[in-house]
Amino acid sequence: MNKQDFNEGLLGFLDASPTPLHVTQNMAMMFENAGFIKLNEVEKWELQAGQKYYVTRSDSSIIAFTYPKTDNRYVMIGTHTDSPNLKLKPNPVIKEHGVVKFGVESYGGLLLNPWFDRDLSLAGRVSYLDAENKIQNALINVQKPIAVIPSLAIHLDDKANKERTVNKQTDICPILSTNEDFEFDEFLAWQLEANGIQNVQKIYAHELSFYDMQKASFVGLRNDFIASARLDNLLSCYTGMLSICSVTADKAMLFIASDHEEVGSESVSGAGGSFLENTLHRMFDDYEEYIQMLRSSLMVSADNAHAIHPNYPAKHDANHAPHINKGVVIKVNANQRYASSATTISKFMNTAAALGEPLQHFVTRSDMGCGSTIGPITAARLGIDTIDVGLPTWAMHSIRELAGSDDAHSLYKILTGLQA
Numbered sequence: 121m122n123k124q125d126f127n128e129g130l131l132g133f134l135d136a137s138p139t140p141l142h143v144t145q146n147m148a149m150m151f152e153n154a155g156f157i158k159l160n161e162v163e164k165w166e167l168q169a170g171q172k173y174y175v176t177r178s179d180s181s182i183i184a185f186t187y188p189k190t191d192n193r194y195v196m197i198g199t200h201t202d203s204p205n206l207k208l209k210p211n212p213v214i215k216e217h218g219v220v221k222f223g224v225e226s227y228g229g230l231l232l233n234p235w236f237d238r239d240l241s242l243a244g245r246v247s248y249l250d251a252e253n254k255i256q257n258a259l260i261n262v263q264k265p266i267a268v269i270p271s272l273a274i275h276l277d278d279k280a281n282k283e284r285t286v287n288k289q290t291d292i293c294p295i296l297s298t299n300e301d302f303e304f305d306e307f308l309a310w311q312l313e314a315n316g317i318q319n320v321q322k323i324y325a326h327e328l329s330f331y332d333m334q335k336a337s338f339v340g341l342r343n344d345f346i347a348s349a350r351l352d353n354l355l356s357c358y359t360g361m362l363s364i365c366s367v368t369a370d371k372a373m374l375f376i377a378s379d380h381e382e383v384g385s386e387s388v389s390g391a392g393g394s395f396l397e398n399t400l401h402r403m404f405d406d407y408e409e410y411i412q413m414l415r416s417s418l419m420v421s422a423d424n425a426h427a428i429h430p431n432y433p434a435k436h437d438a439n440h441a442p443h444i445n446k447g448v449v450i451k452v453n454a455n456q457r458y459a460s461s462a463t464t465i466s467k468f469m470n471t472a473a474a475l476g477e478p479l480q481h482f483v484t485r486s487d488m489g490c491g492s493t494i495g496p497i498t499a500a501r502l503g504i505d506t507i508d509v510g511l512p513t514w515a516m517h518s519i520r521e522l523a524g525s526d527d528a529h530s531l532y533k534i535l536t537g538l539q540a
């Protein structure tokens with residue numbers, strides 16, 4: 121797939137995927153179209169050599185794999201489906217000062233300031249009791265700008281540009297309406313109806329997140345950049361998904377996108393949970409074969425990397441400061457916040473060199489803390505040799521992040537060429 125088509129598809133994927141549930145739904149659709157067979161965790165699996173499969177957990181994490189059986193040296197690609205956002209509280213409605221607003225929790229390490237003055241919409245999951253007394257889940261996506269968090273004017277805060285802080289409880293409640301007759305359950309019932317769901321007896325629960333209505337786009341004089349919400353980590357989700365879709369079923373490859381990375385991965389559907397381990401066990405039910413497979417495979421944990429910011433260059437180590445559009449970044453940390461080792465790095469570099477693709481290196485400044493991702497969690501839990509890589513990004517965890525228009529396509533080429 122050429123770079124232009126790859127990037128156009130990426131913009132569509134970003135816009136269609138406001139929550140991990142929508143990410144998973146869109147990826148499942150993509151895998152169906154690419155000939156992957158759907159598996160269900162609560163049914164018996166009868167895997168056939170030479171086939172390709174996918175399975176979801178909690179509708180917010182997904183695994184796709186080829187099943188050659190003759191080759192147990194899997195190239196695995198690990199990413200995450202979640203991004204920091206503002207999440208609705210269970211009883212969200214606040215009516216005061218002439219408006220209806222929603223109480224929200226911040227999910228993950230959110231950069232709060234960019235959420236002000238945006239056209240916000242709402243998406244996620246609603247659980248309800250249907251006409252046959254069955255509990256059902258439905259995805260909703262309002263797809264209209266229904267809320268906004270206005271900034272406090274500078275006239276009311278003359279220190280705004282020097283020392284304004286944001287209180288997560290009081291300062292970031294999205295405002296919906298001046299009509300105080302608003303009823304929340306009625307609002308949810310309308311959203312279900314808009315999705316063709318009638319006869320809802322009772323709405324029990326919801327997991328809904330706000331997102332920015334502004335669409336993903338190219339930015340820069342020569343379309344140098346891609347600007348969007350959720351580039352962390354949908355950039356890697358999209359790249360990993362296309363990589364496994366473009367290899368044949370006789371190449372051993374597995375792709376996993378897990379939820380809850382931004383809050384530490386310790387959940388049923390997170391990378392710290394049992395999803396990957398359970399799936400691999402079912403693929404290799406003989407224990408001897410299972411361990412051989414784990415120790416012969418290579419996991420590429422793909423998440424974003426901090427590109428050096430030209431206005432804040434002192435935040436990087438000068439010898440390990442990745443540039444946008446200069447290639448995939450290999451992430452190293454002596455304290456194992458990243459799982460890369462000399463062995464896994466060499467394999468990755470060898471493939472990139474053979475393909476003529478550039479690479480860069482990132483080590484955080486020794487006097488600053490280091491982020492982490494799913495790489496070390498998977499390496500520790502399963503004993504798979506792992507490399508942490510990422511695509512250079514500015515404004516990580518902002519409502520609008522920025523990455524290069526060359527780098528994701530370069531990662532795609534390396535992943536499809538990589539051998540365990």
Ligand code: ZN
Nearest residue numbers: 352353423424
């Ligand atoms: Zn991430």
